[in-house]
Amino acid sequence: MTPKQWERLKNVFQDALEQPAPARRAFIAERCADDVIVLREAEALLATHETAGTFLDEPARVDPADLETLVPGTVIGSYKVLDEIGRGGMGVVYLAEDTRLGRRVALKSLPSTLAMHPDMRQRLRREARAAATISHPAVAVVYALEEMGDHLFIASEFVHGETLREEIGRGPIAPERARAIALAIAGALAAAHEAGVIHRDLKPENVLIKPDGGVKVVDFGIAQIEGPEATRLTRAGSMLGTPAYMAPEQLLGQTVDGRADIYAWGIVFSEMLSGMHPLQRGPHGASLRRGVEGRGRTNDVHLTGPFATVIARCLHGDPASRYPNAKELISELESGLRPSLASGSGPSLGTGLGPDPGSVRSRFWWEFHEALTALVYSAMVVPAWYTRGQIGGWQGRTFFIALVATVVVATTARLHLWFTSRFYPRELEWVHQRSSRWIRIADWLFAATLIAGGILIGDEHSPLAIVLPSVAVGAVVAFLLIEPVTTRDAFKRSGIETSAV
Amino acid sequence: MPLVYDELRRIAAGYVRGERPGQTIQATALVNEAFVRLAGERARQFNGRTHFLAIAALSMRQILVQRARSRNAIKRGGGPQRVTLDDINVANVEAGFSRPELAPGDVDILALDEALSRLAALDAELAKVVELRYFGGLTVEEVADVMGTSPATVKRQWALARAWLKRAIEGGVTDTTAEPS
Numbered sequence: 001m002t003p004k005q006w007e008r009l010k011n012v013f014q015d016a017l018e019q020p021a022p023a024r025r026a027f028i029a030e031r032c033a034d035d036v037i038v039l040r041e042a043e044a045l046l047a048t049h050e051t052a053g054t055f056l057d058e059p060a061r062v063d064p065a066d067l068e069t070l071v072p073g074t075v076i077g078s079y080k081v082l083d084e085i086g087r088g089g090m091g092v093v094y095l096a097e098d099t100r101l102g103r104r105v106a107l108k109s110l111p112s113t114l115a116m117h118p119d120m121r122q123r124l125r126r127e128a129r130a131a132a133t134i135s136h137p138a139v140a141v142v143y144a145l146e147e148m149g150d151h152l153f154i155a156s157e158f159v160h161g162e163t164l165r166e167e168i169g170r171g172p173i174a175p176e177r178a179r180a181i182a183l184a185i186a187g188a189l190a191a192a193h194e195a196g197v198i199h200r201d202l203k204p205e206n207v208l209i210k211p212d213g214g215v216k217v218v219d220f221g222i223a224q225i226e227g228p229e230a231t232r233l234t235r236a237g238s239m240l241g242t243p244a245y246m247a248p249e250q251l252l253g254q255t256v257d258g259r260a261d262i263y264a265w266g267i268v269f270s271e272m273l274s275g276m277h278p279l280q281r282g283p284h285g286a287s288l289r290r291g292v293e294g295r296g297r298t299n300d301v302h303l304t305g306p307f308a309t310v311i312a313r314c315l316h317g318d319p320a321s322r323y324p325n326a327k328e329l330i331s332e333l334e335s336g337l338r339p340s341l342a343s344g345s346g347p348s349l350g351t352g353l354g355p356d357p358g359s360v361r362s363r364f365w366w367e368f369h370e371a372l373t374a375l376v377y378s379a380m381v382v383p384a385w386y387t388r389g390q391i392g393g394w395q396g397r398t399f400f401i402a403l404v405a406t407v408v409v410a411t412t413a414r415l416h417l418w419f420t421s422r423f424y425p426r427e428l429e430w431v432h433q434r435s436s437r438w439i440r441i442a443d444w445l446f447a448a449t450l451i452a453g454g455i456l457i458g459d460e461h462s463p464l465a466i467v468l469p470s471v472a473v474g475a476v477v478a479f480l481l482i483e484p485v486t487t488r489d490a491f492k493r494s495g496i497e498t499s500a501v
Numbered sequence: 502m503p504l505v506y507d508e509l510r511r512i513a514a515g516y517v518r519g520e521r522p523g524q525t526i527q528a529t530a531l532v533n534e535a536f537v538r539l540a541g542e543r544a545r546q547f548n549g550r551t552h553f554l555a556i557a558a559l560s561m562r563q564i565l566v567q568r569a570r571s572r573n574a575i576k577r578g579g580g581p582q583r584v585t586l587d588d589i590n591v592a593n594v595e596a597g598f599s600r601p602e603l604a605p606g607d608v609d610i611l612a613l614d615e616a617l618s619r620l621a622a623l624d625a626e627l628a629k630v631v632e633l634r635y636f637g638g639l640t641v642e643e644v645a646d647v648m649g650t651s652p653a654t655v656k657r658q659w660a661l662a663r664a665w666l667k668r669a670i671e672g673g674v675t676d677t678t679a680e681p682s
Contacts, residue, residue, distance in 0.1 A: 006624065013661050014658075045664045048671075059639075060528045061527055062564065
């Protein structure tokens with residue numbers, strides 16, 4: 001249709017409407033007899049007009065919440081909005097370009113209802129400042145908290161990828177991969193907790209999986225603004241936070257620390273493995289009730305499958321019974337479990353948490369060595385006492401004191417290792433790393449003191465002059481040759497590279 | 502533009518605080534309130550009320566279209582990537598799904614927007630009338646003011662535009678009208 005035809009159509013149609021209804025068709029036919037295109041179009045429009053009813057009569061209605069939307073192209077401060085990429089009761093997330101630095105950011109706009117509240121703003125500022133200090137590859141970097149008039153935005157690293165929720169949606173994740181993701185999340189939590197930031201709303205939606213498999217946890221500490229106050233300030237009825245992942249103490253509004261994140265981590269981990277939320281098979285409300293009622297006991301949670309023990313401990317209603325921190329989670333996943341997974345003990349790793357038999361056996365010999373060494377060292381105090389008498393004078397006293405000192409250091413440290421290995425195996429690597437150097441120094445001093453003692457006696461007929469250097473040589477052989485073997489065997493299985501004690 | 506937009510947002514925030522969630526308000530009410538608020542202190546920055554109304558209508562159109570787009574995106578399961586919110590969860594998304602988006606008498610905003618763009622290519626003035634009346638909630642008289650025409654003209658234009666859009670949305674226009682033949 002040419003512009004001319006359109007003009008004609010317009011006039012014909014509008015004139016026709018001024019005719020009485022029954023006469024309109026004839027009017028159009030008469031006016032457009034020479035142009036069949038205009039005629040047909042005018043007839044069609046008239047037919048539509050007559051059946052249009054109330055079409056468009058009512059002006060558009062708008063949900064006020066929709067007005068919090070920024071349309072693409074909007075410039076906010078130095079950010080140019082490119083697209084909307086997420087939305088929920090707590091705000092809208094946009095993909096935006098930071099025009100100052102020429103990089104893409106995720107710009108999270110917080111509801112103006114929150115932004116207008118001074119206390120809330122203060123809290124947000126604090127939280128954003130803390131979140132910005134977290135440095136970990138699995139934590140999406142918080143760049144800035146932007147305050148523009150009544151608007152509050154959090155600019156953070158834009159992560160290209162899909163959410164863990166989407167991945168879980170396709171079914172359970174293989175144990176080895178789930179473990180890797182869980183480890184990355186635990187690493188992120190550990191870094192955050194160290195920076196004093198509690199996530200408070202860890203869930204599969206807040207874990208992004210990049211195309212290269214990298215894991216990023218987003219929205220650290222933003223849930224801080226939740227709470228009774230925030231609930232009142234934001235729209236009633238919209239669900240704040242995610243009860244299904246909240247620890248009981250969090251649901252009850254009590255003080256929350258990093259162990260609430262541990263709880264959420266357990267749920268997420270379990271959900272990855274089974275494809276299902278561990279506490280619920282139904283609607284969210286059910287889990288909420290159960291979570292609160294199940295406070296202090298976990299017997300109503302029936303977990304099976306890999307890592308069941310780890311998860312069960314995370315889901316404990318009482319925070320004190322959970323892992324005390326995220327580092328523990330990491331060492332738990334990194335230690336006992338790898339051998340059992342590698343040896344392919346299958347999907348039923350319900351008991352997979354204990355150390356595997358191989359490592360128990362090898363650690364026994366290491367423990368035996370440590371205990372025996374401590375015993376022999378201590379026993380040397382007796383001959384040393386006699387040696388002191390034979391040497392006599394200040395030299396004798398110095399010898400005795402030096403020997404007792406080295407014995408005390410070497411045996412105390414060894415017994416501590418032995419004790420740790422028996423009763424706090426998870427802390428062993430840490431203790432071992434810290435004490436091995438001192439033990440080694442004490443060992444050398446011990447041997448050196450014994451040899452010095454043997455020389456100082458000066459009486460080649462005294463049995464002590466033979467015994468002391470012999471024990472010294474024996475000790476050196478033991479800590480140079482034997483101990484490294486048992487130590488290596490005991491520690492390599494937990495994947496820790498250590499220099500032998 | 503940013504000023505009007507901000508004002509609309511601010512008013513909306515007031516509504517969000519005070520009213521039940523999900524309750525919609527008519528564009529007319531919103532735009533008028535924005536004008537009343539702005540008129541007091543900043544009216545001089547606008548080329549009078551008409552200029553304001555035109556901008557407000559355009560803002561409303563953009564907002565509604567953007568919102569409809571993102572709703573659709575969520576329904577399709579998202580674009581190539583998604584950044585999550587702290588509180589998007591299954592329940593929320595499901596609630597979003599179950600909300601009847603096209604109650605009787607409601608209009609598919611995206612289809613309307615698209616048809617309106619086509620109409621604008623054909624006749625910008627007609628499209629503008631629709632934008633003002635439907636998205637801005639303006640009365641016939643206000644539209645006439647903005648357009649610098651008479652209410653009678655607006656009524657005539659409105660009738661034609663409305664019929665044309667309805668046909669376009671229902672798929673009857675593409676071949677006969679939009680293409681020059």
